[in-house]
Amino acid sequence: MGEIAIIGGGPSGAVCGAELARAGHSVNIYDENLAWEKPCGGGLTYKATEHFPFLLDNPHPKKLIRDVEIISAENQRAKLDLSHPIVIYSRRVLNGFLLDRAREAGCGVHHRRVQTIDISAEKPRYSLDGEWQQADFVVVASGARNQILPGTRPLSADELEMTQGYFVPQTAEKIIIKFLPHFEGYIWSFPRADHISLGICGSMSAHTSNELRTHLYAFVEEAKFSTENAKFYSHVLPSPQERTLSCRPVIGKNWAMCGDAAAWVDPLTGEGLFYAMRSGEILGQSIAEGRPELYPQRVRASFSLELEFAARIVRRFYRGSFLGCSVTTRMVQFLQRNAVFRQLMSDLFCGTQDYSSLKNRVLGHLGGTLSQFVSSVLNIEPPARKLRPTAPAGD
Ligand SMILES: Cc1cc2nc3c(=O)[nH]c(=O)nc-3n(C[C@H](O)[C@H](O)[C@H](O)COP(=O)(O)OP(=O)(O)OC[C@H]3O[C@@H](n4cnc5c(N)ncnc54)[C@H](O)[C@@H]3O)c2cc1C
Numbered sequence: 257m258g259e260i261a262i263i264g265g266g267p268s269g270a271v272c273g274a275e276l277a278r279a280g281h282s283v284n285i286y287d288e289n290l291a292w293e294k295p296c297g298g299g300l301t302y303k304a305t306e307h308f309p310f311l312l313d314n315p316h317p318k319k320l321i322r323d324v325e326i327i328s329a330e331n332q333r334a335k336l337d338l339s340h341p342i343v344i345y346s347r348r349v350l351n352g353f354l355l356d357r358a359r360e361a362g363c364g365v366h367h368r369r370v371q372t373i374d375i376s377a378e379k380p381r382y383s384l385d386g387e388w389q390q391a392d393f394v395v396v397a398s399g400a401r402n403q404i405l406p407g408t409r410p411l412s413a414d415e416l417e418m419t420q421g422y423f424v425p426q427t428a429e430k431i432i433i434k435f436l437p438h439f440e441g442y443i444w445s446f447p448r449a450d451h452i453s454l455g456i457c458g459s460m461s462a463h464t465s466n467e468l469r470t471h472l473y474a475f476v477e478e479a480k481f482s483t484e485n486a487k488f489y490s491h492v493l494p495s496p497q498e499r500t501l502s503c504r505p506v507i508g509k510n511w512a513m514c515g516d517a518a519a520w521v522d523p524l525t526g527e528g529l530f531y532a533m534r535s536g537e538i539l540g541q542s543i544a545e546g547r548p549e550l551y552p553q554r555v556r557a558s559f560s561l562e563l564e565f566a567a568r569i570v571r572r573f574y575r576g577s578f579l580g581c582s583v584t585t586r587m588v589q590f591l592q593r594n595a596v597f598r599q600l601m602s603d604l605f606c607g608t609q610d611y612s613s614l615k616n617r618v619l620g621h622l623g624g625t626l627s628q629f630v631s632s633v634l635n636i637e638p639p640a641r642k643l644r645p646t647a648p649a650g651d
Contacts, residue, residue: 258282258392258543259281259392260282260284260394261284261370261380261389261391261393262284262395263394263395263397263404264396264399264402264515265287266351266399266516268397268514268515268532268533268535268536269398269514269515270285270357270358271354271358271533271536272539273365273536274357275541275544276363276544277361278361278362279540281543285366286382286384290351291351291355293347294347294399295421295489296347296529297446297455298529299342299344299431300344300530301340301342301605302607302608304530304607305340305343312343316349317448317449318345318448320343323336324338324342324430324431324602325433326587327435328435328584328589329585330437332589332592333592334598336591336602338602338606339606339608340606340607344446346449346450349449354533370382370384371384375407375510379392380392393511393543394511395514395543396517397513397514397515399515399516400491400494400519411500412461414461415494416460416492417441417459418458418459418463418490418492419455419468419491420465421455421488421489422454422455422488423454423489424452424453426481426482428445428447428452430447431447435585436471437582438582439458439463439471439574440458440462440463440570440575441456441457441458441574443455443471443472452481454481455472456471456475460492493521493526494519495523495526497523502560506552507551514532516528518535520535520563524566525566531563534559535555538554561612562610562611562612576633578628578633583629583632587629590626594626596622600614600621618630618631618636
């Protein structure tokens with residue numbers, strides 16, 4: 257059995273480590289922060305809880321939310337009632353819980369920073385405080401911010417989102433999503449067990465940090481959140497393009513990347529926790545079987561085609577228009593008035609509807625203008641009926 261070093265003990269590294277240790281490998285996980293409040297909403301959808309039921313079935317503090325309010329750039333409001341709750345964790349709790357599972361499986365978990373990795377020799381090496389250590393395989397699970405493997409292509413500014421936010425010391429019972437005029441991103445409020453993670457994400461190539469801050473402050477004022485004693489945060493989030501998802505190498509001779517380091521994030525929603533955990537799991541299983549080369553194709557079969565779909569429509573979603581109004585505003589208007597569309601969005605939001613099968617559902621069940629609207633966002637042909645576009649249809 258081999259010696260595996262995992263750099264990063266976030267969700268991807270911790271899940272990967274647990275898989276490998278259970279299969280009998282000697283695994284060391286290094287994290288410079290361990291269980292920390294990594295800037296994040298902390299929301300996990302049904303996709304995640306269905307595949308990893310332990311995310312629900314544990315005694316750790318978490319919040320289960322079914323009510324979502326979606327607000328357009330013009331402050332029109334719509335409500336969603338989710339059939340499956342979004343489970344929201346503080347990242348300190350979630351990371352700690354996943355690292356405990358990795359320890360229980362047999363991993364060594366170390367509070368250390370890895371400076372660099374060298375993959376030029378027969379076996380990979382990594383440096384801890386200037387001292388080189390050797391392993392049989394190195395897993396890079398160090399998140400979006402760190403580029404510690406020389407020779408891999410870093411994500412460019414047009415494939416990163418900037419995020420800013422607050423951990424607000426108050427509680428709430430609904431998720432809020434707010435869109436902004438001519439803005440590639442959104443504001444969110446995610447209630448957790450004992451605070452709210454409130455923040456904004458926006459394309460790094462399209463918006464400045466000042467722009468983000470201004471929008472965030474305006475929302476905080478308008479929605480009457482108190483930021484007194486609230487901790488401010490900022491971080492980056494991968495927003496990969498299709499070519500990156502399909503072509504960027506995530507594995508080499510004796511190394512592989514998972515989670516944010518591999519850019520496995522939904523570029524439309526910013527959802528990354530499930531993909532971090534799932535990619536860590538698939539990588540761990542592939543290495544344990546002695547077939548690490550199967551990792552990319554297994555990820556493709558599992559979820560990366562979904563992310564590629566999202567990458568193809570993200571610009572139309574945030575920048576596109578339909579009948580003279582932005583797509584996001586039209587979306588809120590349809591949500592206000594059409595129960596079938598509400599159900600569809602609710603299923604997308606909680607993760608029971610994937611992007612790939614959306615086309616069939618749209619063509620089969622949505623009528624008239626609504627079908628044209630969704631088809632225009634998805635860039636598919638609407639049903640071949642004579643349709644005369646008008647304003648959003650009623651129920
Ligand atoms: C503001 C924000 C909000 C988000 N909200 C959501 C959400 O609600 N739902 C969702 O699904 N996703 C969300 N995401 C995405 C989600 O946070 C990430 O996809 C997820 O954390 C990726 O997990 P990971 O294990 O790959 O990386 P990370 O969680 O970033 O973990 C990487 C770990 O590596 C460690 N590390 C880095 N470099 C080194 C080094 N050199 N040596 C040792 N340790 C190192 C770090 O300390 C860190 O613990 C959000 C992201 C942001 C920025």
